[in-house]
Amino acid sequence: MKFRDGMWLVAEGMQVEYAEEVYETNPTENGLSLLCPSRKIFSRGDTLNRSTLKIDIEAAFDGVISVETTHWAGAVHRGPHFELYPNGRPKVEAKISKSDKGTTLSSGSLSATIHPDEHNFDIRFHSTDGSKQLTSLLSRSVGLAYNPAPSNPLQTGDMRDFKHYIFTQTTLGVGESVHGLGERFGAFNKVGQSVQLWNADGGTSSDQAYKNVSFWLSSKGYGIFIDTPGKVDLEVGSERTNRVQTSIEGQRLKWYIIYGPTPKEVLQRYSILTGKPGKVPSWSFGLWLSTSFTTNYDEATVNSFLEGMKERDTQVDVFHYDCFWMKAFTWSDFVFDAERFPDPKSQITRLKSSGLANKVCVWINPYIAQHGAAFETAAKNGYLLKRKNGDIWQWDLWQAGMALVDFTNPEAVKWYVECLNGLFDQGVDAIKTDFGERIPSLDVEWFDKSLDPKKMHNYYAFIYNKVVYEALQQRYGDDQAVLFARSACAGTQRFPLQWGGDCESTAEAMGESVRGGLSLGLSGFAFWSVDIGGFEGYPPPWIYKRWVAFGLLCSHSRLHGSGSYRVPWTIDNDDKSEEGCSRTLSKWTALKTRLMPYLFAQAAKAIDQGIPLSLRATxxxxxxxxxxxxxxxxxxxxxxxxxxxxxxxxxxxxxxxxxxxxxxxxxxxxxxxxxxxxxxxxxxxxxxxxxxxxxxxxxxxxxxxxxxxxxxxxxxxxxxxxxxxxxxxxxxxxxxxxxxxxxxxxxxxxxxxxxxxxxxxxxxxxxxxxxxxxxxxx
Structure with a gap:
């Protein structure tokens, strides 16, 4: 979202008003409240017919300060809101001091100083000891905007035809780089990019992302967490080359600046704010083998896969049944296709007792197809999202007549957990929580009517994965729960693990995946995986083998494809040489197995510090x-x-x-x-x-x-x-x-x-x- 046309002109259709000076500075319980008019005030008459922005700067905890900008304070602050401090909030110690440099708020190692000169707008963020200048809010860096531009102030008495934005612009230093913002597959350094935080099912070759995380990390030793699950637009050195602009549609924008000074310390403090990554069991680090997506498979196919892997000296620790463990047109009704899997509980028991696989995972999504057994129950009991006219929200994208589970309804959550328990009763140990990105934000009303549908679009990924993760914890124990999740937002690192989505079977897509994993790791996620060999297409043997090496060095490792199998002998006509696919997979699986004393100890450190195990950016x-x-x-x-x-x-x-x-x-x-x-x-x-x-x-x-x-x-x-x-x-x-x-x-x-x-x-x-x-x- 750009508000200007170059340096001199306002963008077409926009009216932009800036905080031009700090008119008043008032102490609050934990900080300072600044009254900032949209023109410099030289006389009493200048206070009339002008907007003001209130900027509340507060100490959050040591090394963290929040900045909230508000235009009209009477606007309803609808949820959902991020679950901050899930493990408790540290003690807050705010200190306010004045000197010839201005008024300073200190929160432990981090401080914000407001310039003392009259008719000036200048807020500097720096280390309390003065050793590091981090970033600043300078002239024309905080403002509001209307679109379209009202021709008369009286028009704003009716806001139905106007969009209202709040934005801030933090300065970028020379050579400063910006990283994170979720699992992003483009350039690792985000400077020069326009980034929109809005979850989408866009694959790995576009600027869309499954996992939009409203946090970015600077090479200068600080990070910024934007405290809204709604859509956020960022211009990272792309509207003004020396600033990061953050904008939202609404009346208030809040973010936290988090000081390190090292990037590990930034991420550790960020994990205090939004939650530490959850623990994962040791068995989850082994090789996961999938049926792939649209392939034709049944119980005999599954057995042949696992027996073939054993014959080729590769241990499968987790076997995954993808979508078609359920019948076509019924997803997700949680019912095994009886024709292909007549007795799934017995089959799963046999797989485990034979040692062919130690654990089993199945695929689900939060959608309920009209032709599945679950739809009637969910519809009758009000468990599905509704349109504003009372109809159940449905469309035919993905599954015919597909509806969406409304996890804001406590009874819907109970029902969904009962469905999951039915899977656990059959021996299922882990769940692949696919999708959760295409969440409607128009013409819908949630069971909890206090929620903003636009904010629910991204936040749905959090509550969906939380429900399934906590169901696994309740059944198997706090440290034994494992997801294989695709969608995420800030805080979803608490429900591991995540994987990189739909990549192509090319070297370029492998490079995209590396960038995605690195970016997600710098967004507070400890564990990450990828579809080894690529999801879309048919990998040539050399791509498959290079991806095996990469994939077995990720924290978690899964063979998965779309329309073709990923067992190695199908890739190269069962080449049994040392350089063949089967021997290559066996070697890398054995190497990861040998690394487990190191990996499992490192995983504990990663969880404690809120940093990635692998992929960890250098x-x-x-x-x-x-x-x-x-x-x-x-x-x-x-x-x-x-x-x-x-x-x-x-x-x-x-x-x-x-x-x-x-x-x-x-x-x-x-x-x-x-x-x-x-x-x-x-x-x-x-x-x-x-x-x-x-x-x-x-x-x-x-x-x-x-x-x-x-x-x-x-x-x-x-x-x-x-x-x-x-x-x-x-x-x-x-x-x-x-x-x-x-x-x-x-x-x-x-x-x-x-x-x-x-x-x-x-x-x-x-x-x-x-x-x-x-x-x-x-």
């Missing part, structure tokens, strides 16, 4: 390296391993290593950063480098399945260690076992927590020399 670990803020073709797996997927059929790849000594996981050869490097890899490897000062615990090499004893028969690998280096260990239920630490003499302490025939490897791990033949340094 800038989170190396914020002082300016190059790290532009790296969108590589990622960190936890805090100690760097991975660079390969996007070229030749196997050539270029990647960046930040400052320090890095060891190739596959060869133990070392490189010194910072610098760019080129390599060429076979399908069993990619640039996977271990950071110096790392103690890396690996599971036994012949273990199959990710749930095992993470302290028994392990290999403890030391990478250029020094005093203080260490590793935490947890058991497969998440219980802390203890820590391994390197002392001043370079000896490893804490080994009493290890069991069995564990061993220590210095200068890297024990390697397979075959990799030296398939990795070339260019």
């Amino acid at each position: 800038c989170l670990e190396f914020p002082e390296d300016p190059t790290a803020w532009y790296l969108d073709r590589q990622f960190m797996v936890g805090d100690s391993i760097l991975a660079a997927p390969i996007f070229d059929e030749s196997g050539e790849v270029e990647f960046y290593l930040p400052k320090g000594k890095w060891t190739c996981f596959f060869t133990n050869k070392t490189r010194d950063g910072p610098g760019w490097f080129k390599e060429k890899h076979g399908f069993g490897s990619l640039p996977l480098y271990v950071r110096e000062k790392t103690v890396l615990v690996l599971g036994k090499s012949d273990i199959r399945g990710v749930v095992y004893d993470y302290a028994t028969d392990v290999e403890v690998c030391l990478y250029h260690i020094e005093e203080g280096a260490g590793a935490d260990l947890r058991d497969n239920a998440g219980k802390t076992l203890g820590s391994l630490k390197v002392d001043a003499q370079g000896e490893l302490k804490g080994t009493e927590i290890l069991k069995g025939s564990w061993q220590t490897s210095k200068d890297g791990r024990k390697i397979d020399d075959s990799y030296s033949e398939t990795i070339q340094w260019l």
Whole structure:
């Protein structure tokens, strides 16, 4: 949403009024309230026939300040509202001081200073100790706008034909970059982009996003959380090149500025505000295998898939039944297709008892098709969203006569949970919560009539996923609940995990997916997955194998497609060579299995800090390296391993290593950063480098399945260690076992927590020399 036509003109059809000065500054319980007229006031007559904007600046908690701009305070503030401070609000300590620099509000490490000069509008956000200037609200940076522009002020007595906007513009420094705003598949640095936060089912090759998160992270050591689930328009250096403009349709706009100074500290504070990522069980880190979407499958097909994977030495930890586990035209009625799955409970029991799969997941969405068994019950009892005239809201997009569950109705929630419990009774352990983006915002009325339908469009993703996640928790325990969700908004990180949606089977789409995962990680989400091989299309073998390597280094890993299977032997005519799809998948699945002692301990740290496990942007670990803020073709797996997927059929790849000594996981050869490097890899490897000062615990090499004893028969690998280096260990239920630490003499302490025939490897791990033949340094 642009309000100006260049620097000098107002955009066509717009009337724009700016806060021109701070006329009054009044203290409040936790901050300051500023009265800001839309012209400079030199006489009493100047106070007439002019709008004012009230700007309330308040201390939220240490390092966080809220800024709320209001035009007409009498406007109804309709919900829904984000569930802030879900784990409790920290103590607020607001401090107001005055000096020749102005009036300053301090909230711990973060302060806001209002310039003292009369007829000036200047609000600066900075570290309380004065060491860092973060951003500012300067001249013509806070305002309101009408569209169309009223020709007479009397016209605003009837607002039905006008749209009213509030906007703010925070300054961008030279070289400053902006990241996050949800799972966005375009350029990693958002400067220069127009971004609209409005959930949409647009695939991964457009500017639309399934997961719009109203939070962005700056390379200058702060973040901004916009406190509305409604549509938000951002011009990130795209209306004024030196400002980020945030605008909403309405009478009030509230956002929080969150200080770090490191990006990890920003995200940790953001997680206090909107919620920490939920815990996920160890079994969820294993390989998930799907039936794919429109493929023709039944019980025999499922068995053949899993038996084929076992024959090819790949353990499937979770098997997923996609949409057609239900009959066509009936989704979601929660009823297995009796013709194809005559006894689903017995089949699921057999799969688990045979070890072919350890857990089972099924697909659902929040829509109820007219021809399914559930529709009549839901319609009769008022569980479905209605139009304003009382009709049930329906359309034929996706499913014929499709309606939408109204989760604002407590009775609808109870009914939906009963349906889910019926699945759990049959042995279902996890739920893929698909869709939730195409939520109508016009001509609808929710059961809770106090809610704004436009705000419900994005927020529906939160309540939909919350209902299903909490149903899983109630059945299986707080730390055993797992979703595979597509839609999200701020706060949905509490209900893991999310996956990247509908990508094509191309190298370009794999690159899009990497950018999407990186951006979502910088929006407070710890866990993320992707459709290995791509969803749309038929991946050639080289794409499939490169995507397998990338996908098994995501926090969670799933083989899934649209109209074709993703079991490896269907991709390359069952090539049984070492470079074939089956062996490639087996190798990468085994590698992730070995990494589980590291991954599960790192997952606990990620949850605590509100940061991504993988994909983790390099800038989170190396914020002082300016190059790290532009790296969108590589990622960190936890805090100690760097991975660079390969996007070229030749196997050539270029990647960046930040400052320090890095060891190739596959060869133990070392490189010194910072610098760019080129390599060429076979399908069993990619640039996977271990950071110096790392103690890396690996599971036994012949273990199959990710749930095992993470302290028994392990290999403890030391990478250029020094005093203080260490590793935490947890058991497969998440219980802390203890820590391994390197002392001043370079000896490893804490080994009493290890069991069995564990061993220590210095200068890297024990390697397979075959990799030296398939990795070339260019």
